[in-house]
Amino acid sequence: MDYLIFDGTSTQTYGVFLIGNGVYNAPExxxxxxxxxxxxxxxxxxxGRYSNFELEYGAIIYNNFNTNLSNLKNVFMSKxxxxxxxxxxxxxxxxxxxxxxAFKMESVRPGDIGHFILRFDCKPQRFLKSGEITTEFTSNxxxxxxxxxxxxxxxxVYGTGQLSIGGDTINxxxxxxxxxxxxxxxxxxxxxxxxxxxxELSSGKFFQLKSGSNSxxxxxxxxxxxxxxxxxxx
Numbered sequence: 656m657d658y659l660i661f662d663g664t665s666t667q668t669y670g671v672f673l674i675g676n677g678v679y680n681a682p683e684x685x686x687x688x689x690x691x692x693x694x695x696x697x698x699x700x701x702x703g704r705y706s707n708f709e710l711e712y713g714a715i716i717y718n719n720f721n722t723n724l725s726n727l728k729n730v731f732m733s734k735x736x737x738x739x740x741x742x743x744x745x746x747x748x749x750x751x752x753x754x755x756x757a758f759k760m761e762s763v764r765p766g767d768i769g770h771f772i773l774r775f776d777c778k779p780q781r782f783l784k785s786g787e788i789t790t791e792f793t794s795n796x797x798x799x800x801x802x803x804x805x806x807x808x809x810x811x812v813y814g815t816g817q818l819s820i821g822g823d824t825i826n827x828x829x830x831x832x833x834x835x836x837x838x839x840x841x842x843x844x845x846x847x848x849x850x851x852x853x854x855e856l857s858s859g860k861f862f863q864l865k866s867g868s869n870s871x872x873x874x875x876x877x878x879x880x881x882x883x884x885x886x887x888x889x
């Protein structure tokens with residue numbers, strides 16, 4: 656039977672299983688519409704992002720209705736930030752989501768059986784678990800993005816010098832042990848130490864892994880690079 660895991664907690668723990676889902680839906684691409692007098696139709700400006708969307712699962716409790724529902728509600732509704740959401744419909748993927756709305760029972764039948772809807776406010780990406788695997792380079796190489804979406808990796812750099820990934824180049828001017836460059840957060844750090852002052856965005860932006868082949872070039876002084884790609888799709 657199908658189930659989901661939210662922030663490490665499986666619905667199986669509370670006797671809850673899924674009987675329906677909206678996992679095949681996709682978020683909306685965000686555009687700005689501008690109407691121009693004398694011109695038919697709207698001018699569309701792509702904002703370069705996808706919106707959040709609401710994901711629903713039909714769920715059922717088979718036993719110990721009162722206890723299991725109460726426990727599940729308290730666990731899911733206590734989360735105040737985005738948490739990892741996995742399900743058995745897409746076992747090789749995960750989302751970042753927050754539980755949204757109330758728990759509203761659609762039906763309760765004799766024998767401690769209850770049917771209800773679980774609703775999550777999700778970020779648009781379906782992240783591939785394969786994108787959590789880190790690839791290390793000690794010399795020039797290539798990393799291949801298997802999706803159609805541009806990924807924003809986490810890059811750990813050892814040494815100082817110039818590092819190029821795809822079409823982007825960053826100079827690491829100072830480095831104690833290693834520097835993590837989070838291309839999604841656009842931040843450089845080592846544990847709790849801010850390292851943004853130690854890097855220079857030579858190409859004007861952080862690394863991006865576009866669909867297909869991306870070259871990795873280690874300049875003189877860069878001894879090793881570890882890339883966690885964060886592949887995703889819709």
